Amino acid sequence: MTSPAIELQxxxxxxxxxxxxxxxxxxxxxxxCSVLMGxxxxxxxxxxxxxxxxxxxxxxxxxxxxxxxxxxxEERVLEARQRSGFVxxxxxxxANKSVWQNIELPLVxxxxxxxxxxxxxxxxxxxxxxxxxxxxxxxPAHLSLGEQKLxxxxxxxxxxPQVLFLDxxxxxxxxxxxxKLLGLIEEFRGLGKTIVLVTQxxxxxxxxxDDLAVMKNGKILSQGTLSExxxxxxxxxxxxxxxxxxxxxxxxxxxxDLLSNGS
Amino acid sequence: xxxxxxxxxxxxxxxTFDLFHNTFYAxxxxxxxxxxxxxxxxxxRVSTQVLxxxxxxxxxxxxxxxxxxxxxxxxVIIFYGNQITTLVSTNFVYTILITVITRELGPLLTAFxxxxxxxxxxxxxxxxxxxxxxxxxxLAVGINPISYLVVPRFLGVTLSMVALNLYFNLSGLAASxxxxxxxxxxxxxxxxxxxxxxxxxxxxxxSVVKSLAFGFVISMVSTLNGFRAQQxxxxxxxxxxxxxxxxxxxxxxxxxxxxxVFPR
Numbered sequence: 001m002t003s004p005a006i007e008l009q010x011x012x013x014x015x016x017x018x019x020x021x022x023x024x025x026x027x028x029x030x031x032x033c034s035v036l037m038g039x040x041x042x043x044x045x046x047x048x049x050x051x052x053x054x055x056x057x058x059x060x061x062x063x064x065x066x067x068x069x070x071x072x073x074e075e076r077v078l079e080a081r082q083r084s085g086f087v088x089x090x091x092x093x094x095a096n097k098s099v100w101q102n103i104e105l106p107l108v109x110x111x112x113x114x115x116x117x118x119x120x121x122x123x124x125x126x127x128x129x130x131x132x133x134x135x136x137x138x139x140p141a142h143l144s145l146g147e148q149k150l151x152x153x154x155x156x157x158x159x160x161p162q163v164l165f166l167d168x169x170x171x172x173x174x175x176x177x178x179x180k181l182l183g184l185i186e187e188f189r190g191l192g193k194t195i196v197l198v199t200q201x202x203x204x205x206x207x208x209x210d211d212l213a214v215m216k217n218g219k220i221l222s223q224g225t226l227s228e229x230x231x232x233x234x235x236x237x238x239x240x241x242x243x244x245x246x247x248x249x250x251x252x253x254x255x256x257d258l259l260s261n262g263s
Numbered sequence: 264x265x266x267x268x269x270x271x272x273x274x275x276x277x278x279t280f281d282l283f284h285n286t287f288y289a290x291x292x293x294x295x296x297x298x299x300x301x302x303x304x305x306x307x308r309v310s311t312q313v314l315x316x317x318x319x320x321x322x323x324x325x326x327x328x329x330x331x332x333x334x335x336x337x338x339v340i341i342f343y344g345n346q347i348t349t350l351v352s353t354n355f356v357y358t359i360l361i362t363v364i365t366r367e368l369g370p371l372l373t374a375f376x377x378x379x380x381x382x383x384x385x386x387x388x389x390x391x392x393x394x395x396x397x398x399x400x401x402l403a404v405g406i407n408p409i410s411y412l413v414v415p416r417f418l419g420v421t422l423s424m425v426a427l428n429l430y431f432n433l434s435g436l437a438a439s440x441x442x443x444x445x446x447x448x449x450x451x452x453x454x455x456x457x458x459x460x461x462x463x464x465x466x467x468x469x470s471v472v473k474s475l476a477f478g479f480v481i482s483m484v485s486t487l488n489g490f491r492a493q494q495x496x497x498x499x500x501x502x503x504x505x506x507x508x509x510x511x512x513x514x515x516x517x518x519x520x521x522x523x524v525f526p527r
Contacts, residue, residue: 054399074407081405088403092396096388106404109309109411155404165403 005030005065005163005194006051012059013046020046021218022059028211033185033195035205037240038215044198045089045167047215051196052086052165053077064163082110084163085156089171091148093140093155100136103127103154110159126154131180146177153184164188166197170204182207214240292487296417299410303418310415317419321381322426328380332372333431336364337438345446354457361461364435365470366525371518373427374477377420378510382485385416386506389489390499398490413486421478428474469525476517484510 004027011024020043028034028051036044049055050062053069061068067080093102103123107114127136130150140148149169156164166185170178185208189195199205205212205226213223214237221240222232230241269277303310340363344356363369389412392398401408440454488506492498 049399052403054402078405078407081403084403086400086403088396088400090396092400094397094400095391095395105309106406109404109406112308155400159404 002030002032004028004063006196007063008047008051008060009063010060011047011050011057011062013043013050013055014058019218024060024218024220026213026220026223028194028196030194031192032210033189033197033208034211034213035209036196036198036213036215037200037202037205039240040200042215043218044215048165048167048196048198052084053081054086078110082106082159083161084165085159085161086165087149087152087156087167087169089167091140091145091152093148093151095140098137098139099132099143099151102140102151103158106155106159122158123154126158129157130154130184146173149173149177149181153181157188161193163194163196166195166199168199168201169197170199170201178203216240289483289487292490293483295409296413296483296486299407299414300417302410303414310411313411313415314419317381317416318423320384321377321420322423325376325380325423325427326430328376329373329427329431330434332376333364333369333434334438336368336372337435338442340364340435341439341442341446345443354461357457357461360436360439360458361466364439365432365462366466367518367522369431369435370428370470370473370477371514373424373431373474374481374514374518375511377424377427377477378481378485378507378514381420381423382481382506382510383503385420385482385485386489386503387499389486390492390502391496393490393492394494394496394499408490413482416486417479417482420482421475424474424478424481425471428470432470465525469521472525473518473521476521477514480513480517481510484513 006028008024008026011026012022013020014022024047026047036047038044046055050057050069051064053062053064056070061070063069064080065083067076069077069080072080093099094105097105100123103126104119107119107122111119130153132147132150132154135143135147140151143151153169169181169185173181182204185195185197185204189208189210195208197204197208209226211224212226212229214221214229214232216236221234222229222237229237232238232241337360340360341356344359347355347359389398392412398408398412401411436455436458440449440451443449443454485506488502488509492502
């Protein structure tokens with residue numbers, strides 16, 4: 001096993017409506033694609049945002065590459081953020097900026113002295129990588145959700161991050177675009193980047209997961225490599241995994257073996 | 264099983280706790296904004312673009328309505344002042360002009376207009392950005408929303424307030440001179456000379472301090488309330504109404520306090 005990239009230690013998150021999770025521990029490892037699965041509303045997206053330092057938990061701590069998000073100095077947090085990228089479930093593009101400006105802003109904000117030609121090349125390169133058509137001057141409101149997700153992906157990778165957080169990247173998009181996004185995730189995985197991905201889609205898990213954590217009602221029911229989790233005998237885990245494993249037949253014979261051995 | 268309703272003491276306790284919590288949060292927010300303001304020059308040029316856009320919207324685009332109100336106020340003062348001065352003294356109208364336009368209503372009316380235009384726009388924009396996760400997107404790419412969104416708006420609104428207040432004064436006093444020609448023709452050098460004798464350093468200081476303080480109040484109230492949105496677009500109109508209410512109330516209180524600090 002490689003070194004931990006992100007450690008969530010004794011996490012708790014309370015809202016005005018109640019406790020989303022308490023005393024939760026989870027580790028995501030460097031260079032691996034970790035998938036967090038679970039039913040809607042179980043706290044996956046909140047957990048992902050805590051791991052990425054976008055939300056401060058009400059208890060416990062999230063440590064990103066040795067840096068605790070809640071206690072680190074602002075400059076170090078800023079540096080850490082430049083080593084990561086985040087793709088939001090709803091894309092979360094800046095509505096008052098064009099597609100170009102959405103992708104360009106992180107670059108020009110952090111590198112005010114970067115040559116314009118260099119900025120242009122990086123923006124175009126990120127657009128090419130995600131297969132974005134020439135819609136640079138469009139506003140996000142004029143794009144489909146699929147296109148918005150591609151722009152969000154391009155924005156997340158324009159500065160070549162080492163860690164990528166993906167919040168349900170394939171939700172609400174057509175199969176063609178889903179295939180494209182899965183291809184991108186696989187490409188990043190192939191480059192040895194750390195990927196933390198939240199999804200409800202068994203196809204995604206079956207295809208890209210190295211490690212898997214299964215979550216329900218604010219609790220981690222099982223975590224480990226995909227094969228380890230597949231051996232779990234907890235009925236709730238099996239319920240969630242059945243869908244994954246049936247999808248996995250399309251992608252890998254090994255997973256089917258695990259299913260027959262593990263259950 | 265039905266949930267127990269809190270009794271009167273619990274409700275008063277919860278409200279008091281919220282009041283203290285919100286006040287401390289607000290002071291923390293102001294402190295953070297001031298800290299980031301001092302670092303503004305060292306930040307990226309893209310923040311300067313946001314500042315320029317804010318000055319354009321708050322300052323330049325408000326010139327028409329400011330002119331209209333300043334000219335109306337100058338006209339009304341000279342119209343009634345002309346009747347009063349026949350009873351009291353000729354110089355009294357200049358005292359009224361400086362007191363009303365420069366010291367009191369000039370800064371306050373300008374602030375009301377800026378609050379109604381820019382304060383509403385800022386509160387709406389920021390709260391929409393919170394609801395659509397755009398603020399989180401700024402955090403995700405390492406951009407501090409206070410530094411990139413709030414500081415340019417704070418500086419833009421405050422600088423625009425000072426400039427608009429000066430413009431209001433010039434328009435109101437010039438309009439009153441032009442209207443005066445209909446009732447009691449008077450040479451320009453005599454009219455403006457008399458005004459200058461009434462324009463004491465205290466009056467100028469009071470006007471400038473008011474416009475600076477009002478700019479601070481408008482930008483802080485609108486951005487702070489904008490960030491209080493959580494997850495629903497239905498919160499946005501409620502937040503905007505709250506921002507406007509708080510803004511107008513604070514502007515009136517601050518106006519009274521500064522008037523007391525700068526007596527005639």
